[in-house]
Amino acid sequence: MAIANCKRCGKIYNRVRRDICPQCIAEEDEAFHLVRTYLRENRDATIEDVVEETGVPMELIISMIQDGRLILRDNPNIFYACEHCGQPTQSGRFCAACSRELSTALQKAGEGLRQRMGGDKTSRGYFSRS
Ligand SMILES: [Zn+2]
Ligand SMILES: [Zn+2]
Known part of the structure; x- marks a missing residue:
């Protein structure tokens, strides 16, 4: 539980x-x-x-x-602002250009970075105590 x-x-x-x-x-x-x-x-x-x-x-x-x-x-x-560059976007956290850029960077950096990005869901100041 x-x-x-x-x-x-x-x-x-x-x-x-x-x-x-x-x-x-x-x-x-x-x-x-x-x-x-x-x-x-x-x-x-x-x-x-x-x-x-x-x-x-x-x-x-x-x-x-x-x-x-x-x-x-x-x-x-x-529209709302891309979390990376602030440009208007209509889906996801990032605009199309940043998504492309980030996924390329992600592929290059490999598994370690992918985990770090995935764990970044508490950026708005909420914390859950388990
Ligand atoms: Zn962007
Ligand atoms: Zn509640």
């Missing part, structure tokens, strides 16, 4: 699969459906529009996109 701090609300919970607690999972699911429905109906919306209309925090919207849950195929005006 693994006990962890919920990455979202900080509550202690019995960690199953996700790094947030069941209540937050339910809230995020609801937020996800709100955002997805809004984007379907408003294809020209910007990310500011989505935040304003759905009340879902921008970070959460971005993390849904980065996780690949929210796909922006039909929403050309939704």
